[in-house]
Amino acid sequence: MPHAATARSTGDFHADRRYEYARAAFEEGDFEAAADLARxxxxxxxxxxxxxxxxxxxAAELGSAEEAVNALHRALALEPEDALGVRLDLARLGALAPEDAITDGYVRALFDDYAPKFDRHLTRSLAYRGPALIADALRRACSRRLREYRFGASLDLGCGTGLMAQELAGCCASIEGVDLSPRMLEKAQKTKLYDALHEGELVAFLDGRRTGEADLVVAADVFVYMAALDAVFRAAHRVLGREGLFAFTVQAHEGDGYVLGPDARYAHGESYLWALADDAGFDVVIFERVSTREDRGVPVPGFLVVMQR
Known part of the structure; x- marks a missing residue:
């Protein structure tokens, strides 16, 4: 389970050393030593x-569920924004609802830490190709709808370092991005591909836009950090103009609704996405099974979707 970096000082030299030993013991699988050193x-x-x-x-690894839950709740009380991601652990232990497991604070901390190595790790280690798949699907959607593969005002949700804008370069009259992580946005700024970049949560960002102002809304592997998607579907539909396109990828699961997977990401069901599209008023143009990345060399199942307003 991924966690944001936690190498911070206690202000006490001896405590810092013990904490570093605890981290090393945990990473080596010596959970008894890690727990003892943490105490x-x-x-x-x-x-x-x-x-x-x-x-x-x-404690969770050692099967001491009560001690684990108590310690995790104390960590959360000390840092309610949950940059440490302890809500994920609480959800795994059944002490928190899955839909409450991932917070904006956790995602921001995770990707601020991830930013320096993000592109290299995604494309080389995880064989990531979400933006390329979305761009290809948009070409095919435009062909099916007899429209040119060009877009007016475009919005990139969870833009990260700008990989999606690179795939769409030259195809958008303008493109703006939004992301929770300021360090990711710094890297996106260096691409010089965005007309504007915004730090914030994506539904709030969409809610602040004018009705019908966009021709394209894209979200490449962003919804894996969101449980319910009804609010973003409604917001995207409102922001898009007539015949505007909404394109995204998600991780897939075979049941209804959504689930929090062992990889600390949400997976969404096919019937759930079709129902949301219908409720929001979208026409589904493309709905395909794909894999945008690998996990330990194994393709992670997902869906690639393009909808039209």
Whole structure:
């Protein structure tokens, strides 16, 4: 399960050393040592949230569910924005509803930490191709709808470092991006492909846009960090003008609704997406099974969707 980096100082040299030993023990699978060292840190600095989180995770691995949940709740109380991602652990332990597992604070911290190595890791280690698949699907959707493969005002949700804008370069009259992570936005700025970049949550961003102003809304592998998608479907439909396109990828699961997977990402069901499209007033142009990335060399199942307003 991915977590944002937690290498922070307690302000106590001895506690810092013990915490680093705890991290190393956890990474090596020595959960008893990790838990013991985390307890030692907390004796010195009781309000150090990363050590509470470490204790909770180690206790969970050791099967001590009550101690795990208590420590994780203490970590969350100390840092409610949850940059440490302990809500994911609580959900895995059944102590929190799956739809409440991922917060904006967690995603921001995760991708701020990820930003320096993001592109290389995605394209080389994970064989990531979400933006390329979306661009190809948009070409085919335009052909089916007898329209030119060119777009007016375009909005890139969860734009990250700008991989989607690179795929759409030269095809949009304008393109603006939104992302929670300021460090990702710094990298996107360097592409010089965006007319504007915005730091914030994507539904709030869409809610602040004018009705009917956009010709294209894209979201490449962004909805894996969102449970319910009804609000974003409604917002995208409102922002799009007549015959505007909404294109996105999601991870797939074979049931209804959505589930939080062991990879700490949400997967959405086919029937759920079709129902949302119908409720929001979209016409589905393309709905295909794809894989946008690999996990340990195995393709992760997903859906590629293009809808028209």
């Amino acid at each position: 030692q840190v907390l004796e010195l600095v009781p309000d150090f949230a990363p050590a509470q989180a470490m204790l909770g995770r180690a």
